[in-house]
Amino acid sequence: MRLRRVLRLRRGDPERLRAAVRRGSRARRGADRRRRALRWGSVSVDFCGLELAHPIVNASGTFDPIAAERAFGAELRERFPFAAFVSKTVTLAPREGNPPPRLWELAGGLINSIGLPNKGLAGYLAEDLPRLAALPVPLIVNLMGATREQVAELVAAFASREEVAALELNVSCPNVETGLVMGADPAELSALLARVRP
Numbered sequence: 001m002r003l004r005r006v007l008r009l010r011r012g013d014p015e016r017l018r019a020a021v022r023r024g025s026r027a028r029r030g031a032d033r034r035r036r037a038l039r040w041g042s043v044s045v046d047f048c049g050l051e052l053a054h055p056i057v058n059a060s061g062t063f064d065p066i067a068a069e070r071a072f073g074a075e076l077r078e079r080f081p082f083a084a085f086v087s088k089t090v091t092l093a094p095r096e097g098n099p100p101p102r103l104w105e106l107a108g109g110l111i112n113s114i115g116l117p118n119k120g121l122a123g124y125l126a127e128d129l130p131r132l133a134a135l136p137v138p139l140i141v142n143l144m145g146a147t148r149e150q151v152a153e154l155v156a157a158f159a160s161r162e163e164v165a166a167l168e169l170n171v172s173c174p175n176v177e178t179g180l181v182m183g184a185d186p187a188e189l190s191a192l193l194a195r196v197r198p
Helices: 002-011 014-041 065-072 120-132 148-159 186-196
Strands: 045-047 050-052 085-090 103-106 109-112 139-143 166-169
Touching (some): 139 148, 148 166
């Protein structure tokens, strides 16, 4: 009896068999999505007013979804690993970054000196923002300026963009006026925040 069923299946219409396999594959994907929703449902978080499915967000500059999409295609959007995406740092003018070596490995860790390579504000708005806005999660843009005025100009450029859910300020660069890292000087950081907050 089993042998007959197998033989009938082999002689069946190949298109019908492919359709059955596709139906099963869709059902498995749907079940996977439901399982993920149940798994993450209990850990959803409110992050600065953004409702996120879970608390895992990339650090700025550590993940490039544009390159990842070239490698993984549409599956990247279906199975995006983060609850929100934080962009690489954007500056007003384009930056090539530091010359190599940019990364040095030691026994106890890594030293990096990347130099924040990026396309600048105009390049980011024209080329990267439309592609990043298509991600299935909120977009957080990381900004850096050498002065309060530069940071304020960047904040103003992104404040009206509906594609951007939030802004992150990179305050780890030295202020060109004082030579101090903005985030290390409480008075400078306070003045910067007062300048850019609405």
